[in-house]
Amino acid sequence: MTPQPAEQPDDFGLDFDAETDFAPAQPQEMAQAPEPSADPWSAPTPEPAPEEPESLSPSEDATLSADPSSSEPAPPPRLFQEADEDESHVAAPDPFAGLPSVSAGQPDEMPDPFEGLGSTRGSLLDEQDGVLPPPPAPAPNPIAEMLASAEAALGEHTVPRITIHVFSVRPEMEELVQRAVSDRRMERAKTVTHQGGLGAAVTYYQTQPTPSLLIVESLDGASTLLGQLAQLAEVCDPGTKVIVVGAANDISLYRELMRRGVSEYLVPPLAPLQLIAAITALYADPAQPFVGRQIAFCGAKGGAGASTVAHNIAHLISEKMGANTVLVDLDLAFGTAGLDFNQDPLHGIADALSQPERLDPVLMERMMARCGDHLSLFAAPASLDRDYDIANETFDEVAQKIRASTPYVVLDLPHAWTPWKRRMLVTSDDVVIVAEPDLASLRNAKNIVDLVKQARPNDAPPRVVLNKVGVPMRPEIPVKDFGEALGLLPALVIGFDAKLFGQAANNGQMIGEVGPKSKPAEALDQLARMISRRETIVEAPARPASLLDRLLKR
Numbered sequence: 001m002t003p004q005p006a007e008q009p010d011d012f013g014l015d016f017d018a019e020t021d022f023a024p025a026q027p028q029e030m031a032q033a034p035e036p037s038a039d040p041w042s043a044p045t046p047e048p049a050p051e052e053p054e055s056l057s058p059s060e061d062a063t064l065s066a067d068p069s070s071s072e073p074a075p076p077p078r079l080f081q082e083a084d085e086d087e088s089h090v091a092a093p094d095p096f097a098g099l100p101s102v103s104a105g106q107p108d109e110m111p112d113p114f115e116g117l118g119s120t121r122g123s124l125l126d127e128q129d130g131v132l133p134p135p136p137a138p139a140p141n142p143i144a145e146m147l148a149s150a151e152a153a154l155g156e157h158t159v160p161r162i163t164i165h166v167f168s169v170r171p172e173m174e175e176l177v178q179r180a181v182s183d184r185r186m187e188r189a190k191t192v193t194h195q196g197g198l199g200a201a202v203t204y205y206q207t208q209p210t211p212s213l214l215i216v217e218s219l220d221g222a223s224t225l226l227g228q229l230a231q232l233a234e235v236c237d238p239g240t241k242v243i244v245v246g247a248a249n250d251i252s253l254y255r256e257l258m259r260r261g262v263s264e265y266l267v268p269p270l271a272p273l274q275l276i277a278a279i280t281a282l283y284a285d286p287a288q289p290f291v292g293r294q295i296a297f298c299g300a301k302g303g304a305g306a307s308t309v310a311h312n313i314a315h316l317i318s319e320k321m322g323a324n325t326v327l328v329d330l331d332l333a334f335g336t337a338g339l340d341f342n343q344d345p346l347h348g349i350a351d352a353l354s355q356p357e358r359l360d361p362v363l364m365e366r367m368m369a370r371c372g373d374h375l376s377l378f379a380a381p382a383s384l385d386r387d388y389d390i391a392n393e394t395f396d397e398v399a400q401k402i403r404a405s406t407p408y409v410v411l412d413l414p415h416a417w418t419p420w421k422r423r424m425l426v427t428s429d430d431v432v433i434v435a436e437p438d439l440a441s442l443r444n445a446k447n448i449v450d451l452v453k454q455a456r457p458n459d460a461p462p463r464v465v466l467n468k469v470g471v472p473m474r475p476e477i478p479v480k481d482f483g484e485a486l487g488l489l490p491a492l493v494i495g496f497d498a499k500l501f502g503q504a505a506n507n508g509q510m511i512g513e514v515g516p517k518s519k520p521a522e523a524l525d526q527l528a529r530m531i532s533r534r535e536t537i538v539e540a541p542a543r544p545a546s547l548l549d550r551l552l553k554r
Helices: 027-031 058-065 142-149 171-181 197-204 222-235 251-259 272-282 306-319 349-354 361-367 392-403 419-427 439-455 479-486 498-507 519-532 547-553
Strands: 163-168 190-195 213-218 241-246 264-266 293-299 325-329 375-378 408-412 430-435 463-469 492-495
Touching: 163 171, 163 197, 171 190, 171 272, 190 197, 197 213, 197 222, 213 222, 222 241, 222 251, 241 272, 251 264, 264 272, 293 306, 293 392, 293 419, 306 325, 306 375, 306 408, 306 430, 306 519, 325 392, 349 361, 349 392, 392 408, 392 419, 419 439, 430 439, 430 519, 439 479, 463 479, 463 519, 492 519
Parallel strands: 163 190, 163 213, 213 241, 241 264, 293 408, 293 430, 325 375, 325 408, 430 463, 463 492
Antiparallel strands: none
């Protein structure tokens, strides 16, 4: 390889010289400010004449460093104080107070990196009259919808017994409130809707007391919105929480509203579950960190196999998902959960229902039978020695206490139709209907599906499981025709296997323990993953032995 002479031209036109480009900088050169390097792949362009940096006057510098939402250097007072809030409490310093933000009459000093993505930042106020122009048609927000509709692995809190007043401007907001009010999570709250938005709320509460929660909608700009909120604060009672629904998706406005005591600020488009989640977050009990996910199993007719499916699903969630689960057998006279798990406890669900006021975590632990590391059983007495006259509210009270103690609650409901059974179906997070492919099951399943859909408009439809499919010599309704008549495609089809299910029932074992590789076991495992929204713990397959390993074993 011969060295290239220095005078030979560069084939690539990079004008590269190792001796000069990698030489250490001289002291004079290091003292000068570094200049941006030119693009070596582009043609040289004439350098513009250097301009003098524009300096800011002291008044302009103070304007930029001041809080854009306040005309005074001191932070504004909180407009909405909590009922038990100490008035002498001083808010913590805002770490972002020195950063420039958007305000009325002040243009952006920095380019918006999210410009063109649908945000309204930079156009908070109209330059003409300080009022926002009519908002465009709301674009779909898949991230917000996913966060609102995708429930976590646990259940959801319900809204307590409070009074809610809503002042809306748009018809879409009024429709949203009506859909949210019909949800099962808000059945205990009393909601009253009004027209007129934030301005009408200020006028209305001049002579009326404010409720526990006030939801106001405003399409005005920041200055008008803050002014009307200040007027509303003068007539609000202590302890009233305020949720503002506005059109400006602006972080500076949000921070200012939070600083002034607003409980939440929402921006459309909104879904009913988003509004409900915002309300429940305001009244969440810190002492109750979660609510367990309640799954109700019921049969379309007697003998459809709902109890067998419920017991196997509870076992799979606890063992394969590793989640703490409580199985509650509510068929007090004929329950089979004790037989299926080979348990004969002294206490059970009947004792809990007879004394719900004394039911606490310690007493529940004594009443439940342990069926594994993560599975507990509230067994039914399965006795005809006594009659059970239990109030409908007691079932709901006991179910709520059980949900507060464990992540998953599986309810095995009896076939008999009662008011408390209807209540359990409506208030559960998931409903599973087990049916057989015959006409009676189709009729009853259709009635249950229609009832649950009507009572839970914002929840997922119930799951239908077709059990005992393929019984020899029995005429059956095809799965496709069954789903079309039901208006709901069956979530799972379990084939008939008399030997497998009979052996498991007689031995007090689960299907996965008797036939782990059977098709019914795989189908039940799939249903457990669908309901729990978790993945099963799958052991890694053993690596096949190599040729060298086989030779060494000989």
